[in-house]
Amino acid sequence: MENLSKATIALHEGHDTNLTEGTRAVPIYQTSSYVFNNSEHAANLFELKEPGYIYTRLNNPTNDILEKRLAAVEGGVGAAVFASGASAIATTFLTLFKSGDHVVSSGSLYGGTFNLLNVTLPRLGIETTFVDADHIKNIKDAVRPNTRAIYIESIGNPKLDVLDLKKVAEVAQDNDIPLIVDNTVATPALLNPIKYGANIVIHSLTKYIGGNGTSLGGAVIDAGTFNWANGKFPEFTEPSKGYHGLKYWEALGEIAFIVKLRIEGLRDFGGALSPYNAFQIIQGLETLQVRIKQISKNAFELATWLSEKDEVAWVNYPGLKNSNYFNLAQEYLSDGQSGLVTFGLKGGFSAAKAFSDSTTIFSLLANIGDTKSLIIHPASTTHQQLTEEDQKTTGVTEDLIRLSIGLEDINDLKKDIEQALKAI
Ligand SMILES: *Cc1c(COP(=O)(O)O)cnc(C)c1O
Numbered sequence: 001m002e003n004l005s006k007a008t009i010a011l012h013e014g015h016d017t018n019l020t021e022g023t024r025a026v027p028i029y030q031t032s033s034y035v036f037n038n039s040e041h042a043a044n045l046f047e048l049k050e051p052g053y054i055y056t057r058l059n060n061p062t063n064d065i066l067e068k069r070l071a072a073v074e075g076g077v078g079a080a081v082f083a084s085g086a087s088a089i090a091t092t093f094l095t096l097f098k099s100g101d102h103v104v105s106s107g108s109l110y111g112g113t114f115n116l117l118n119v120t121l122p123r124l125g126i127e128t129t130f131v132d133a134d135h136i137k138n139i140k141d142a143v144r145p146n147t148r149a150i151y152i153e154s155i156g157n158p159k160l161d162v163l164d165l166k167k168v169a170e171v172a173q174d175n176d177i178p179l180i181v182d183n184t185v186a187t188p189a190l191l192n193p194i195k196y197g198a199n200i201v202i203h204s205l206t207k208y209i210g211g212n213g214t215s216l217g218g219a220v221i222d223a224g225t226f227n228w229a230n231g232k233f234p235e236f237t238e239p240s241k242g243y244h245g246l247k248y249w250e251a252l253g254e255i256a257f258i259v260k261l262r263i264e265g266l267r268d269f270g271g272a273l274s275p276y277n278a279f280q281i282i283q284g285l286e287t288l289q290v291r292i293k294q295i296s297k298n299a300f301e302l303a304t305w306l307s308e309k310d311e312v313a314w315v316n317y318p319g320l321k322n323s324n325y326f327n328l329a330q331e332y333l334s335d336g337q338s339g340l341v342t343f344g345l346k347g348g349f350s351a352a353k354a355f356s357d358s359t360t361i362f363s364l365l366a367n368i369g370d371t372k373s374l375i376i377h378p379a380s381t382t383h384q385q386l387t388e389e390d391q392k393t394t395g396v397t398e399d400l401i402r403l404s405i406g407l408e409d410i411n412d413l414k415k416d417i418e419q420a421l422k423a424i
Helices: 006-012 039-046 061-074 085-096 111-123 136-142 165-174 248-269 275-307 326-332 348-358 388-393 410-423
Strands: 078-082 102-106 127-131 147-153 179-182 200-204 218-222 312-316 340-345 374-376 401-404
Touching (some): 006 275, 061 078, 061 218, 061 275, 078 085, 078 248, 085 111, 085 179, 085 200, 085 218, 085 248, 102 111, 111 127, 127 136, 136 165, 147 165, 165 179, 275 312, 275 340
Parallel strands (some): 102 127, 102 147, 147 179, 179 200
Antiparallel strands (some): 078 218, 312 340, 374 401
């Protein structure tokens, strides 16, 4: 059937029960490798002459179903899953960029991604210009002849900025470079960046998609819309030394990138997702739609309530009317603005640190997107290694407390915050 909704796709896509002994649940294919019918079959698989499984670092039937579901819910032509979000991001960069290349990135990024672009990739000759992406002109002005991508988060973590995706995509298109969007915080249930012109979408599956805080995972989804033959990406048009002369664009067309990411990226960098974790993440994806809507509702209500507290200096949630991103959130996130809320206490850095020590339902830890509510004070933890200037670039202020709202009863969450405010 055509045009099924995302909730239905998330439950059914990619699983043909006739091929799995009728199992209603997606089975875990816990195997490292696959028996070839004969040596010719093996040769054909390695030459990509026929589809099939070779080795779980490259592909696996459980992972394959997760990939098909993620591609379908994001509206892409294909997906590849990875051991973590960080691995998905790094493998994408190392597949697309080489020494001498340049990236334009929003400065409002997950701390790990910021470090990768700011410290690790420059070591390999890949430079990034970080910009305040609220102003499209900043992105335009930063593009150089050697720029090979624009990188953004659809909702920045932890700044919670919502970017004008259509306008950012226009800049990418005008410059013949792909727009890569980390859609982890928004999730495919609330926002599909491909609809607005993103060429590549990345997720940390560890967060809302897995949803229960049990398993790390990452994914890359290819929109299939980028013209890799525009002269800026000769690795896609010239015979590949890494895959016995394969010309990716000529042989594969719209799936050129996602295939290269798998057969060179997963082969060479090895960030494969374990089938057991793929199974866990599939359980999460199946209920994402209902979870993220309830989580968004809880987050909005809590943010509104926090705004009225005497001890609170400011609250940031893209669904609040006084947010700088309210209008963009209405346009791009009309079904909900996800579960992250940040706020500051009048007592500043020390009050924030003490508060994060005083909650009992909110767990103090470095994760987001769990069914359980979480809290962290980034300036003293996740963003502690950054210089003061880099903290500013990534949107972290000294007093910022980040909450990741879960599925507990909202009144119990309020009670917990009340008692923590009293305790400090
Ligand atoms: C957590 C996170 C990542 C990294 O994902 P891991 O699964 O932890 O490796 C990347 N981007 C965003 C927005 C994240 O929140």
